[in-house]
Amino acid sequence: MGDPRAPAAVLAGIDLSAVPAPAQSVLTTILERRSVRGFLPTPVPRETVEAILAVASRAPxxxxxxxxxxxxxxxxxxxxxxREVLAAHDAEAADPAAGEPHRDEYRYYPEKWRDPYLTRRRDLGWALYGAVGIARGENDKMHRQRGRNFSFFGAPVGLVFTLDRDLSVGSWIDLGMFMQNVMLAARAYGLETCPQQAFARYHRILRQHLAIPDDQIVVCAMALGLPDPDEPANRLVSEREPVAAFGSFHGF
Incomplete structure (x- = not known):
């Protein structure tokens, strides 16, 4: 994993001096966005959340x-x-049958893992556990770390994203672009985020508290707040593949 002390542009191999000065802040915001897994309890005003969502709504x-x-x-x-989601998470760990009411409504990950995706997933998982001092085989600690998802990692604000159930794949793409805007706009207000698909499994609980109708599918959630500078997990910087690994250029 990368060195969190290094500037994001250095980690990405980007020369910001080649970019006009007004645009450098845009690239820096994108490069420095990360999934924060430890927040301060400092409240975020509703007006700030509304402003972030208004900016994000300019997504295509x-x-x-x-x-x-x-x-x-x-x-x-x-x-x-x-409280309720964490209790359900703990109950399911103690007795798998307790998870019967909490079924995923869609498949996020592949049914069968293969490389390079399996290796990337494992590398990130072990890097995260290493950052918070969890060794292989410490299953109880792993369970508690996973459970931190369901406290929004301490963030004071949780966002739950839904789509009308009768919409198609294109709307999921649209939602992804909207969510990216939310994460980038949050940084303009000095806030950080963590997208959390893990909440979708517990959509029944979310529906009860947020009056989400059955004709909407719960896609994921997101934590929003001020990052905790003392949280070890926040020192994690995940790696990215070089452009040569995923880009294909023609006619240049």
Whole structure:
């Protein structure tokens, strides 16, 4: 994994001096975005969240249908969601049958893993566990670390993203671009984020607290808040493949 002390542009091998000065901040915001797994409890004003969502809504969508929906929780609503989802997570670990009510509504990962994706996933997982001092075989500690997802990693604000169930694949692409805008806009306000698909499994609990109708599918959630500078997990910097590994150029 990369050295978190190194500038993001250095880690990505980008020469910002070749970019006009006004645009450098845009590239820096993209390069420095990361999934933060430890937040301060400092409240985020509703007006700030609304501003972030307003900026994010400039994301493109097919024929401008703007399919995204966002259910924002904070305070006692957020706390109740966290308690119930974490309790369900713990109960399922103790007895797999307890997880029967909590079924995934869509498949996020492949049914059968293969390289290079399996190796990348494992590398990130062990890097994260190493950052927080969890060794191989410490299953109870791993379970507790996974459970931190369901406290939004301590963030005071949780966002839950949904789509109308009758929409098609293109709207999922649109939602992804909208979510990226949310994450980048948050950084402009000094905030950080962590997208969390793990919450989607517990959509029944989310529906009860956020009045999400059955005709919307819960796609994922996202933590939003000020990063905790003392959280060991926040020292993790995940690697990215070089352009040569995924880019194919023709006619240049």
């Amino acid at each position: 969508s097919g024929s401008n249908i703007q399919p995204w929906k966002v259910h924002v929780c904070a305070g006692p609503v957020r706390d109740a969601i966290c």
